[in-house]
Amino acid sequence: MPLHPAAPHDLPGLVQAYCQTVQAVIDIGxxxxxxxxxKPTVYDGWTVKDQVSHVVGVEQWLSGSPLPRVPVPDYRHVRTERDRARESMVELRRRMIGSKVVDELEGVLxxxxxxxxxxxxxxxxxxxxVGGPAPAGEVLRExxxxxxxxxxxxxxALGRPGGLDAPGAAIFMDTLCTELPRLVARDAGIDPGNIVIFDITGPVVGRAGVRVEVAEDGSPLGTPLFTGTVHEHPEDGQVTSITLSTDAITRRAAGRGSLGDIHYTVQGDEEVAVRVLQALPITH
Structure with missing residues (x-):
């Protein structure tokens, strides 16, 4: 079942979605x-202003500016050199007032x-x-x-829900659905013969499923369901259905919080559902 609203895939649609998404951060700021x-956010060690600073820093670097050369304290959430490089963008702006960081983001946009x-x-x-040179469509989606x-x-953090039917939400969901066969079969290690179905109740509405089979080399292989081409009938396997909202599935797929922080319902094998949900993060 296609996602609704659908994610843009053409260049003008992606550019418009990028502009809208960054502008939403500016408007909140x-x-x-x-x-x-x-106010602290769920991202360990970052406040609301730090979130804006991060977006500014990455977009400024992508526009051609060098990484800032500032000392970064050994914060608990800085574990790798990549973390340290990312944190330098935030550290540079730590003494700035929030409104000035938002001004900077507007100029960078x-x-x-x-x-x-x-x-x-x-x-x-x-x-x-961020990971090196790549096609513009791929970079925009990321x-x-x-x-x-x-x-x-x-x-x-601010208690201001919104943006769950925006192009950014649809692109996040579209990417997650594309990754589901790997996440279910490889990362979650679900046995062949199982079928996992996600029913997303909205605001981005859709249905995605994976049948776990055995590849020619004997490894588990995830085959997507509901694609409009093959394997449309999931009755011939052990079916586990997971129902949750756009907010719940994207928070989990972003690695925010634990399973106890989101609401979902399961029909079928609870253990399979938990293993899949634990393996769901595709970004952080």
Missing amino acids: RSCSDRDFD AKRMMQLDDPELTLETEVKG RIMDVWTHEQDMRQ
Whole structure:
């Protein structure tokens, strides 16, 4: 069953979704008081302002600016050199007032949009990405997912829900559904003969399923269901259905909190459901 609303896949749609997602962070920031900016978020060690600082820093780096050279204390949440590089963007802005960080993000967005409006740009054009050079379409999807995830972190901390039917939410869900066969068969290690179905109740509504089979090399293989092509009938296996909202599944897939922090219902094998949900994070 296709997701509704559907995620954009063309370049103009992705550029528009990127702009909308970053603008949502700016709009939330514009509504924040100093006390709001200081509120802790679910992302370990970061306040609402730090979330904005992170988005600013990454987008500024992608636009061509060098990484900031600032000493980063040994915070508990800084465990790797990649963490340290990411934290340097936040540390640089730690003494800035929140409204100034939002001003900076507004300026960075304008610069990024000028780059993305290049008439020579295509989905396949190689551009700078967080993990290295990659096709523009891939980089845009990754950035939309990351920024939208941090937008949701901010909303949760501030008690201002929203954006769950936005293009960023649809792109996050579309990416997750694409990853489900690997997550179920390989990461969760679900045995062949099992079928796992996700019923997402909205605001992004959809159904995704995976049948676990055995590949030619003997390894577990996840085959997607409900694609409109093959394997449409899940009755010939042990079926486990997991029902949850867009908010619950995306929070879990973003690695935010534990299973006890989200609401879901299961029909079928509870152990299979728990193993799949534990393996669900695709970003952090």
